[in-house]
Amino acid sequence: MDGNESRADEKVWELLEHISIADPGNEAFRKAVQLAPRVDDPDELLAQAARHALVPALADFLVQADLLRLVPHHAQRHLLGTLHWNRFKTRRHVAEAERVTTAFRSEGVRVACTKGIVCQASLYDGRGIRHFGDIDLMVLPEHRDKAAEVLYRLGYAGAKKYDHRTGELMEISRSVQVMYQLYPDHLPHFFRIPADDEGMPYFMVDVAYNLTWYGSSWQVPMAQVLDEVAGVDSRSASGRVTLPALDAPYGFLFVVLHLFREGWFERTIREKDVRLGQCADVWRFWERFGRDRVADIRKVVAEHALEPAVAWVCRHVDDVYHSTITGELGLDGYCDDDWLHSAGATDGGHLVWQGSLRDRLRGRRPLVLRPGAEPLFAAAARFSPA
Known part of the structure; x- marks a missing residue:
């Protein structure tokens, strides 16, 4: 980072960190209530909340804490509108996920929902504060073709994207199609434009068949x-x-490994670097389910040699929230500093970045990546994912 001017205001950032893991009545919520009146730049607060997909969570916190008055009137309307839209969108996505997974199972496709559609309920109590934009599903590799067939029957189109200018679906680029072919761990996204006119422009389904990449x-x-x-x-x-x-053990590991995937590979860092909300998912999952299943998680990690990737994520999350996940998992020995500050270059080389993940999350500018030597464990993660 190049000086404090390139980072979010410390008071704003500390408040957002607490809001990201706040539930009414918990310690983070109480601390956020104390911090909120000290923030003197609501525009910065809104901007950082938007950047980290935390606007619904910010709105809900201000409502629950009776602190909505701390932001200007028109910003209040924007916050409330976003919160209500997110709750509406979540309910519609849940109904669609139930329709799709029921159809999958009726055809013998073993399926599980992942990421936002699950986290919003299990980690955020279904309050409609967890932002997400699609329905993530996981199936067996041998069921991927059957899964695609079912989605086509349900009115979905594959290998498409939504054109926000026209409101119609369009083909994904040839380069993106090739990437899916070169790195086959999930199908190209499926889209469906609802026939009704109730505010949902489209549904998107992402079908994965690999816990990693x-x-x-x-x-x-x-x-x-x-x-x-x-x-x-x-x-x-x-x-x-x-x-x-x-x-729970696989749910936790998938959340962790997905954060690693987006935070370690150069391509995903450039396109969509990690967000505070993703770190919050890891912390929340651990606090709610992970600690109670620590033996099971450690068994899976050891069985499949996942220690370096899990340690990379958990140590950085620990640094953000002052938690102890890494130690509780027995992974301190995989926290070599060169590994923690490494990234996988798109050209097959190795990159390094400076500072803490907290600095990286707070930064307003793109992360600076510089060429570096190959760190421990990098070879195991080598190929850039699709």
């Missing part, structure tokens, strides 16, 4: 991952439903 030595058999699928109760547009989700 193609080309890495860190592989976990998907039959093992999907052997025990849990149920997550969630509120949909039509009532309460139960969505299939990964069992």
Whole structure:
């Protein structure tokens, strides 16, 4: 980072860190209530919340704490509108996820929901404060073609993207199609434009069939991952439903490994570097489910040699929230500083970055990556994911 002028205001950032893991009545919530009146730049607060996909969480906190008055009137309207839209969108996504997963299972496709559609319920109590934009699913590799067939029957189109100018679907670029072919760990996104006119421009479904990514030595058999699928109760547009989700050890590891994937590879760093909300997911998952299943998580990590990637994420999350996940998992020995500050270059080389992850998250400017020597563990993660 190049000086304090390139970072978010410290008071704003400290408040956002607490809001990201705040639930009404918990310690983070109480601390955020104390910090909020000290923030004298609401525009910076809104900008950073938007950058880290935390606007619904910020709005909910200000409402629950009766502190909405701390932001200007028109900003209040924007915050409340975003919160209500996110809650509406979440209910619609849950209903659609239930429709899709029911169809999958009726055709014998073993499936689990992942990421936002699950986290919003299990980690954020279904309050509609966890931002997400698609329905993430995980299936067995041998079921990927059947999964695509089911989605086509449900009205989805594959290998498309939504054109926000026209409101129509368009083909993904040839280069993106080739990337999916070169790194086959999930299908090109599926889109469906709803026939009704109730505010949802589209539904997007992302079907993955790898807990990590193609080309890495860190592989976990998907039959093992999907052997025990849990149920997550969630509120949909039509009532309460139960969505299939990964069992806690695999759910935790998927959240962790997804953060590593976006935070270590140069391509994803350039496109969408890690967000504070992703760190909050890891912290929340650990506090709610991970610590109680620590033995199971450690067993899976050791069985599949996932220690370096899990340690990379957990140590950085610990630094943000002053938590102790890394030590509780017994991974302190994988926290070599060169490894923690490394990144995988798109050309196959190695890159380094400076500062803490907290600095990186606070930074207003793109992360500075410089050529570096190959660190420990990098070879195991080598190939850049799709």
